Amino acid sequence: MYKKLLELSIILALIVVILGAYTRLADAGLGCPDWPGCYGQLTVPDAIDGTQLEGYDRPLESAKGWKEMIHRYAASSLGLVILLLWWQAFKNRTLHRQSMPLPTFAAFFVMLQGAFGMWTVTLLVHPGIVTIHLLGGFITTSVLFWLLLNQNRLSPVLSNISKTNKLLLLTTLIVLFIQIALGGWTSTNYAALSCGNQFPTCLDTWWPQTTLGQIFYWGPIGINYEYGVLDNATRAGIQMVHRIGALTTTMAIVFTILRFYQYRELRNHLKIIAVLLMMQIALGITNVLQSLPMTIAVLHNVVGLLLLLSVVSLMHKTFKR
Template structure:
């Protein structure tokens, strides 16, 4: 049962990340201006669009409200399944030994994620809070995947991994994680189109006017950050940092694939990572030249998560010694 609930949790985690990305990219983060309900109700009020509901200054947009509420329903379901996992581990139900540390931390973390979901709304889509909420979704999924990997059978043939290669693997994991954070920061500051449709140039220039001092601007709590508040030179700087980070991450992953090419037991992992990397770079370019179509933007988020999980699986296989 533990493994079944764990697999359901992972599916829900993917759904939550997808719905979260879709909600953010369709500017529906404030579709319900309160939390956890929507205009004081458990679902979107059944009234005409544009109606100003008593107690709320923001007129209702039902489509945006439903996007936000579906995201909340899925996130609540995920929280419940993770809580069930904790109780199953507490009773000792996993097929393979699972300490309480990981299910316990996952339970705590998903509750923290709920708090960030609330702050995303109450702090009016502050880019720092929204970025942390996005990262939290990725971390939650990674924790569940790590638990599932712990439940898997050890490999029949074990091949020793050199320490220097393990170090490169950890560097790639850290760099990729930072690049995902930069991607979230680019999205939440509405900087994805700050370079226009130009690639690899930005605003038809290799190094346009950019304000790097404001690129990591946190900003005060309480201001309304919907559609962003930074000037375009700061947004262009964010976009260029993300592009440079993408180049560095790509080169490091290619180095990883080259160094690990002789480990036969990692071959399928490396092929998957190569496919996902190629797809992710392509989607990133298409986001720019096609002016951020929502389907491609959401896919860019999904593939980033899949790429991260693929590297995490490689870490698990390289560091986990069969007993």
């Protein structure tokens, strides 16, 4: 039952990440101006679009409301499954010597994720809050994936990995996570199209007229950040920092692949990482050249998560657990 719940939770986590990306890219994050319901109901109200419902300043947009609510339904289901997962681990902690720290962390973390989901709405899609919420989804999925990998008793830890290579792998994971954060920051600041369809340049230059202080501007709480508040030059700077991060991450992953290719047991795994990396680069460039088509943009999020999980899986093979 524990393993089946883990498998179900990972499937739900992937669905939640996909729906979250779609909701964000469809500008539906405020499709329901309250939380956890939608205009005070458990479903989107059955009313004509544009209706000003009593007690709410935002007129109804049913399509956006349903995108947001379906995402919430999936996230709530994931939270329930993770709590059931913790309960199964707790019941079996003696009989099967089930470790409790990670299931407990997952249970508390998914509740924290729920809080950030609420703050995403109540704080009017503040870019920092939405980015943290995105990263939380990736962390939740990674923890669940690690727990599932722990269920494979036939997967030994490779003992011949040098400390230098382990440190390199850990550094690569951190670099990749930072790049995912930069991608979230780009999306939540509506900066994905700030360079037009130019690549690798941006607005006919290599660096727009902006500063790092403007690029990482946190912004006050209480104002509406829907569609962004930064000027286009600053958004273009965010886009360029994300591109620099992509180049840095690519170099880190390629170097890691080359260093780890000496271990025959890992070669097939490294090939999967290489394929996912190439896919992610192609999707990122296509997003720019094709002006952010929805399918490609959502896939860019999904492949980013799969790339992260592939590196997490590589760590699982090389670190004690």
